[in-house]
């Protein structure tokens with residue numbers, strides 16, 4: 001089996017990338033995906049329409065953001081997308097003056113407020129330290145049919161080569177299944193965040209979201225410039 005890392009074709013690839021992403025994050029199930037895309041407890045018609053909206057949104061975000069570098073890993077024999085990722089290459093402070101992301105893919109009620117609070121919670125530790133030029137791995141996923149065949153490794157190698165060429169650090173927010181892979185690859189864990197949105201006045205939509213998205217944990221990981229971290233010598237970004 002040949003699994004090859006390729007640049008995406010933004011005109012056609014996002015529906016297949018999104019299907020692959022959803023299958024990957026469903027095994028094991030991770031509540032985080034529901035924050036970005038409503039999929040749970042939908043009729044088949046509503047799920048199809050949510051998928052179409054999600055793919056169009058990914059395409060729009062990519063087209064409107066010059067820092068965005070999407071990749072896919074393709075099974076050459078079948079043409080299937082086996083995995084993918086979105087790297088960002090930031091040449092300045094990406095958080096300076098940036099507006100919080102509005103979760104407009106949810107109606108303007110408690111469900112949107114819940115998703116926005118979750119997004120803000122996940123990004124908070126990174127927003128404290130990733131304030132200089134760096135690479136950010138926004139998402140990475142391997143379809144369950146293609147696990148343990150080096151798909152993730154090809155994607156990481158692309159990013160680390162790029163970071164070394166540009167002399168930049170890498171930041172990412174790892175999921176529990178991803179965390180051990182980064183630690184094994186020499187990245188350093190800077191923070192552990194449990195995302196559990198809360199409000200004093202939940203409406204029905206908020207409560208439904210809270211049921212669909214139980215508290216979940218993410219880990220802020222960091223790779224220093226050059227990739228070699230030495231305990232006691234390398235200066236770690238420090239969180240408040």
Ligand SMILES: CC(C)(COP(=O)(O)OP(=O)(O)OC[C@H]1O[C@@H](n2cnc3c(N)ncnc32)[C@H](O)[C@@H]1OP(=O)(O)O)[C@@H](O)C(=O)NCCC(=O)NCCS
Pocket residue numbers: 024025027028083139140141142143146147148149150151152153154173174175176177178179180181
């Ligand atoms: C995490 C994930 C991307 C790994 O993808 P993958 O393509 O299977 O990983 P690779 O085959 O490139 O594995 C790289 C190394 O990690 C090891 N590895 C992979 N999955 C592992 C696991 N579940 N447990 C232990 N080691 C694992 C591999 O053995 C390999 O090490 P080796 O080179 O010494 O053999 C995949 O499991 C996934 O999509 N998970 C769900 C989505 C997700 O959480 N994504 C966000 C990650 S931050």
